[in-house]
Amino acid sequence: MKSVRSSLMKVSTKAPTGIAGIDEITGGGLPQGRTTLLVGGPGSGKTVLALQFLVHGARECKEPGIFVAFEESSKRIVANAESFGWKLAELQRKKLFFMDIQPMPDLVQSGDFDFGGMLAALEAKSNEIKARRIVFDALDVILTLLPDEAARRREIYRLHEWLLARELTGLITLKAGEEYISARSQSPFGFMRFMVDCTVILNHSVILGVSQRNLRIQKYRGSSFDEDELPFVIGKNGFEVAFAHTPIRVDAKVTSERISSGVERLDTMLGGGYYRGASVLITGFSGTAKTTLSGAFADAACQRGERTLFVSFDSDGSEVIRNLASVGIRLDRYVKNGCLSMISARTITGSAETFLARIKTLAKEHRARCLVIDPVSTWSKSGNALTARSVAERLIDWAKADGTTLVCTSLLDEMSSQSESSSSLQISKIADTWIHLNYLLQAGERNRGLSIIKSRGTAHSNQVRELILSDSGVTLADTYTAGGEVLMGALRWQKERADRVANEVNEVAAKLKRVKLDAEEAELEVRVKSLQTELLAKQVEKELLVRTTESRKGEISQGLTRMEELRGADATKPDRK
Amino acid sequence: MEPMQQSRIGSEIAMNPLVMFKFRLYVAGDAPNSAQALANLTALCRAHLTDRHEIEIVDVFREPKRALTDGIFMTPTLVKLAPSPVRMIVGTLSQTQILLDAFGLESDAP
Numbered sequence: 267m268k269s270v271r272s273s274l275m276k277v278s279t280k281a282p283t284g285i286a287g288i289d290e291i292t293g294g295g296l297p298q299g300r301t302t303l304l305v306g307g308p309g310s311g312k313t314v315l316a317l318q319f320l321v322h323g324a325r326e327c328k329e330p331g332i333f334v335a336f337e338e339s340s341k342r343i344v345a346n347a348e349s350f351g352w353k354l355a356e357l358q359r360k361k362l363f364f365m366d367i368q369p370m371p372d373l374v375q376s377g378d379f380d381f382g383g384m385l386a387a388l389e390a391k392s393n394e395i396k397a398r399r400i401v402f403d404a405l406d407v408i409l410t411l412l413p414d415e416a417a418r419r420r421e422i423y424r425l426h427e428w429l430l431a432r433e434l435t436g437l438i439t440l441k442a443g444e445e446y447i448s449a450r451s452q453s454p455f456g457f458m459r460f461m462v463d464c465t466v467i468l469n470h471s472v473i474l475g476v477s478q479r480n481l482r483i484q485k486y487r488g489s490s491f492d493e494d495e496l497p498f499v500i501g502k503n504g505f506e507v508a509f510a511h512t513p514i515r516v517d518a519k520v521t522s523e524r525i526s527s528g529v530e531r532l533d534t535m536l537g538g539g540y541y542r543g544a545s546v547l548i549t550g551f552s553g554t555a556k557t558t559l560s561g562a563f564a565d566a567a568c569q570r571g572e573r574t575l576f577v578s579f580d581s582d583g584s585e586v587i588r589n590l591a592s593v594g595i596r597l598d599r600y601v602k603n604g605c606l607s608m609i610s611a612r613t614i615t616g617s618a619e620t621f622l623a624r625i626k627t628l629a630k631e632h633r634a635r636c637l638v639i640d641p642v643s644t645w646s647k648s649g650n651a652l653t654a655r656s657v658a659e660r661l662i663d664w665a666k667a668d669g670t671t672l673v674c675t676s677l678l679d680e681m682s683s684q685s686e687s688s689s690s691l692q693i694s695k696i697a698d699t700w701i702h703l704n705y706l707l708q709a710g711e712r713n714r715g716l717s718i719i720k721s722r723g724t725a726h727s728n729q730v731r732e733l734i735l736s737d738s739g740v741t742l743a744d745t746y747t748a749g750g751e752v753l754m755g756a757l758r759w760q761k762e763r764a765d766r767v768a769n770e771v772n773e774v775a776a777k778l779k780r781v782k783l784d785a786e787e788a789e790l791e792v793r794v795k796s797l798q799t800e801l802l803a804k805q806v807e808k809e810l811l812v813r814t815t816e817s818r819k820g821e822i823s824q825g826l827t828r829m830e831e832l833r834g835a836d837a838t839k840p841d842r843k
Numbered sequence: 844m845e846p847m848q849q850s851r852i853g854s855e856i857a858m859n860p861l862v863m864f865k866f867r868l869y870v871a872g873d874a875p876n877s878a879q880a881l882a883n884l885t886a887l888c889r890a891h892l893t894d895r896h897e898i899e900i901v902d903v904f905r906e907p908k909r910a911l912t913d914g915i916f917m918t919p920t921l922v923k924l925a926p927s928p929v930r931m932i933v934g935t936l937s938q939t940q941i942l943l944d945a946f947g948l949e950s951d952a953p
Binding site for chain 1: 876918941
């Protein structure tokens, strides 16, 4: 059989969809030359996915395509797709053909029929434009016109054979609700799943009031694939599937460049600042100056002339600017010169997935090198906490791959345990630097304390510092430890004052002692001098004495000799003994 | 569905024995459904529209471009071109009553 031979020949080739995420999880795209079934409920994004598949093929892969529209008219599909910026009009001339096969409402049906006419027309068209890809959108519409189950099977089979024989990459979309996905029901199109080589299921559900779209590949013959249900969004540029472990991550540029956190002493504590491309998490209860700290970072980034995106979930952009101006962080000038873009994310509604996609797009549009998200913990509140966590992970992955320095704050719930580990999204595990802000309640005061819990690849201070906000900006103060407690605020001030007083007393005492010693020294010196003089006098006296004694001796001996001479004494001297 | 009023006017014209019926039947080669449709149509015309019908047969396999331009995708498809209004009937044309209603003809057996 023709089809068997062709499927043996084409095993590993894949038709890329150009959709972020799908190509990754399928290892390259949909099975080339085979048929893929795309199932989903109303509004689940089937048509968008199918059309994007054709557009990518026509534009990037030199594979012209035919879109067979059974339900929506091609005009409406083209109009709807305009917002994605795919420029369908220019493709439509040669590489993309729309075929409208919407059954007329007044169509009379009598007895059995087949798709012979459609396939003949498709044959002619696909030969003309050398189509390689073909989409049958909402095939169920026409299948339900067939009188019985046997006829449906026969026509599906006919269609499938036709596609295989021509080695066209087919994508058939079907409307189906939960019952199809739960796979219990055999009819109406159960057997189609067994026939096709790949089945993709789109699912649109609402979790805790938040819309959540998911995509799952149910089967893929002859290929490994990611079997999990993955969230996706239909964003500005079309379909986008959330896929955490993008291979780009491996190539993430790692630098040892340091960039300022905006607070000088914090830079010192971190050994020079944040790493470029790092993900920084600032946690703390509300009012612990998380926004201020991230504002300082944005300020520093703009001063360096780096384009920055500041996404605020709490308040309006202008409010943030006003509030930060009160502590000497003036961001308005950077907004004016276009360096800083303030986004109030309260205008974005939807799942965490939507937030991520929007932020990515905004960052791309703004060409941001630094990104602030304040606070990221809002995500965990919008719908599914489980997916919100993976969104945070993907946010960091993406920022890393992109080389964007990311600062995000996370609000700790006051009601939850006071421990620092209760960061709701568990980003703390994957963030590079984690700064924790908290209140220290002492002597009737609340003071802000800053500590660095971790900072990968950086020697960092282990000390809790006091964060002081003033008109002139943000500073960190040394803290005093006394009796095993860190002193802050007024207590610190008291301690500082006490230290000053003690210092003064000490200084005076020392001065006094020196004066005293000087006096004693002087006295001793005087005494030494008088003694020296006395000594000199004594020496003179002694010399005099020696001299007189000697002259007297001489005198005496001379006198004796004279006397002997006078007495005429014997020449020999008498024995004097 | 067409409003009753229009259908009755159509019916009056259709019942006029001088009015010529023009049909075009799109078939997919000699596929069973197509062959059956042709047989059914011929039988119906012989019974109800004796000497006042024309049948044109278009084979979409031979003229795929024509199927494309005429917007014929299901085979067999019968198009009643005259008298107006133009009607399109898909299938093997096996239910005579449905066809007669669609053509604005009243059945002989009341």
